[in-house]
Amino acid sequence: MNAVVGVVFSSAFLAAVMRVATPYLLAAFGGLIAERVGVSNIALEGQMLAAACTGALVAGHQGSVALGAVSGIAVAALLGLLLAALRLHLGADVIIAGIGLNLLASGGTAYAVFALLGDKGGTSGLQSGSLPRLHLWGVERIPVLGEILSGQNIVTYLAFLAAPVVAWLLYRTRFGFHLRAVGEAPDAARSVGIPVRRVQCLGLALSGALAGLAGVFLSMGYVSFFVRDMTAGRGFIALAAVFLGGLRPWGVFLAALAFGAAEALAVQVGTLDIPPQLVSTIPYVLTLGALATYAYRRRRRSNAEPSRA
Amino acid sequence: MSVGTLVETEDRREYRATRRRGLAIDVGMAVATIMIALLVGFVVILATGHNPVEAYSAMLTGPLERSTRVGRWLEDATTLTLLGLSVAIPFRARQISLGAESQLYAGALAAGVVAIVVPMPPVVAVIVPVVAAMGAGAATGLVPGVMKARLGANEIVATLMLNAIAVRVFDYLVNGTLREPGSTAVHSASIQHDAALPSLREWFGVPLGRANIGLLLMLLTVVALWLLMTRTTIGYRIRMVGANQDFAEYGGIAVPRVIEWSFVIGGAVAGLAGAHLVLGGYGRLEPGLVGSLAFEGIVVALLARNNPLVVVVAGFFYSYLRVGGDIMEQQTDVGTEIVVVIQAVIVLLVTAQALPDLFKRRLVRTRVTR
Incomplete structure (x- = not known):
């Protein structure tokens, strides 16, 4: 037990939490925005995957990490727009369309990598480079904090900045107000002249872009290659963080951070005599419990109304 | 008149x-x-x-060229159709259950453990693991079912969480408790000989790969579920809840119970698919044996618009493409x-x-x- 406590309070572990939580945070904020605009984005997973693959391929072929990252994010945003188009113009079921997009990304990336590089596994044969780490001048010198906060990847800082930015966007800007209005009562929003469809399209594009940044981090953050299906369900976990966080920016932030911490812990205790697979189930078990409790309390509160499951 | x-x-x-x-x-x-x-x-x-013409001709004619390929097609179609059925039932009640993966793992695990550990006489040795797998799948389906029906918890999130848990628990067991001692690769011991689903080869006399009587079990399940959905009260109720929940409730249907049943039936069928994977295919437990099958089951159900009889057609069609795709890759370098x-x-x-x-x-x- 002492060993576990020792691991948890080491600065290396806390730095690892920040690193591991990065894709969860970004994708979860993407999911949050989509959820708040009233369209569930199940396709987070596929958007991450497509962005990770595009980023590595473009960076490898063009020799520019920045160009790779931008194209990755752009592809994910386009997938967000495609989801919006399917939902809003073609009457698609948003969950099923999301599953379809995930499949498209999974098959499309694997096919593209094999067709372009002749490699089944990924793009490890391609020199694609990775996004820079930032050494924060000044912070670096603070004893323990410096080791945790400085020297992280640039995307990690963006992910942690995303929480206040998304909170500000949702609650302090006109666009955020429109976004929430459209999500809660589209008809009412329409009646006061808010362009509902445009707001939803923008929201989903933004959602995709955030997921895309998460994906770019996977293939260009600490490694410099794309591996087939490298998202490994992170998009779905991020989606769970959205609900666990109660659809609020800071709640989502904490939930995503907790998922990241649990995964980092699972990796760290792997060296001790504790099965990492079981440690990594903890957040999901907790989410399940929280989901049930939350639903139970909501049901009790609204018991006066006729129940709608 | x-x-x-x-x-x-x-x-x-x-x-x-x-x-x-x-x-x-x-x-x-x-x-x-x-x-x-x-x-x-x-x-x-x-x-x-x-060259797409060459690729497509390999994909579309390949699976029928040899009897072993036909066998692979039949084996794959069995699993996929069962998974499609398992998804179609909750979908029919308009419950978006994405939990086939967890149910599949639970079924595979239950079938595997029973078939490896418990010594049994022939015939019983097949039946008991299959039943255990269906029970495990049903129980795994019941969890999100109850959460949705009684508490109103989001079934998408609940099933996704259960999937994440099931994958990890399975991985843990195969890497730890169930791992065959002394083997270099990670897998469990093989199931007992009598527990394997009898191969179809013995019946038709041609080599059919791993195709087994799971195929007949699957066809029976199709008919049973079609009868259930169209000819029984519970099927009617599931369809009513799916068509209009408020109206169903107004008409005196106990909606929560029907929702639970849809999850349990779906779970049992997914568990059966898990049993087929272990007893009919791999013959032991391996990490990642489920792969992306669960989501492909969703596709099969969607393509069939959740109609059990059409699910078979969709399952056979889709697994034909899968087997054909592998052959295409071998012959033409198209992924x-x-x-x-x-x-x-x-x-x-x-x-x-x-x-x-x-x-x-x-x-x-x-x-x-x-």
Whole structure:
């Protein structure tokens, strides 16, 4: 037990939490925005995957990490727009369309990598480079904090900045107000002249872009290659963080951070005599419990109304 | 003969004609969807510098060229159809259960553990693990079912969480407790000889790979579920809840219980698929033995619009593409993943409901004007 406590309070572990939580945070904020605009984005997973693959391929072929990252994010945003188009113009079921997009990304990336590089596994044969780490001048010198906060990847800082930015966007800007209005009562929003469809399209594009940044981090953050299906369900976990966080920016932030911490812990205790697979189930078990409790309390509160499951 | 019955027969004929027309349109739509998806794949293969005609002829004729390939097709179709069925039942009650993965793992685990550990006489040795797998799958389905039905918890999140848990627990057990001592690769001990589902080869006398009597079990399940959905009270209730939950409740149906049943039935069938994987295919527990099968089951159910009888057709069709895709890759260097792309296009076309509706409306209009 002492060993576990020792691991948890080491600065290396806390730095690892920040690193591991990065894709969860970004994708979860993407999911949050989509959820708040009233369209569930199940396709987070596929958007991450497509962005990770595009980023590595473009960076490898063009020799520019920045160009790779931008194209990755752009592809994910386009997938967000495609989801919006399917939902809003073609009457698609948003969950099923999301599953379809995930499949498209999974098959499309694997096919593209094999067709372009002749490699089944990924793009490890391609020199694609990775996004820079930032050494924060000044912070670096603070004893323990410096080791945790400085020297992280640039995307990690963006992910942690995303929480206040998304909170500000949702609650302090006109666009955020429109976004929430459209999500809660589209008809009412329409009646006061808010362009509902445009707001939803923008929201989903933004959602995709955030997921895309998460994906770019996977293939260009600490490694410099794309591996087939490298998202490994992170998009779905991020989606769970959205609900666990109660659809609020800071709640989502904490939930995503907790998922990241649990995964980092699972990796760290792997060296001790504790099965990492079981440690990594903890957040999901907790989410399940929280989901049930939350639903139970909501049901009790609204018991006066006729129940709608 | 009274006027009433005359009118009645007239009405019935009219109704049947409408249904036939609807069915014809549905079949036509399905064929059109598949054609468009194959066309997209064709263009993609062309765009990546390969010969699509050669690739498609390998994919579309390959699976029938040898009896072992047919066997692979039958084996794959069994698993996929069962998974499609397991998804179709909750979908019919309009419950978006994405939990087939966890149920599949639970079923595989239960079947595997029983078949490895418990010594049993022949025949019983097959039946007990299969039943255990169905029970485990049903229990795994019950969890999100109860959470949704009694508490109103989001079933998508609940099933996704259960999937994440099931994968990890399975991985832990196969890496730890169940790992065969002394083997270099990670897998469990083999199941007992009597627990394996008998191969179809013994019946037909030609080598059919790993195809086994799971195929017959699957066909039986199809018929059973079709009867359940169309001829029994619980099936009627599931359909009612799916069609209009408020109306079902108003009509005196205990909606929560029906929702739970839809999850439990789906879970049991997914558990059966897990048993087929272990007892009919791998013969032992291996990490990652489920792969992406669960989501492909969703695709099969969608393509079949959740109708059990059509699910078989969709399952056979889709596994044909999967087996064909592998053969195509061996013969022409075109990645088998193109099949997943084709499948994704199918899903997107099927769910884009406004498309066929536009088309249908047009058909109806031409009929009226004529």
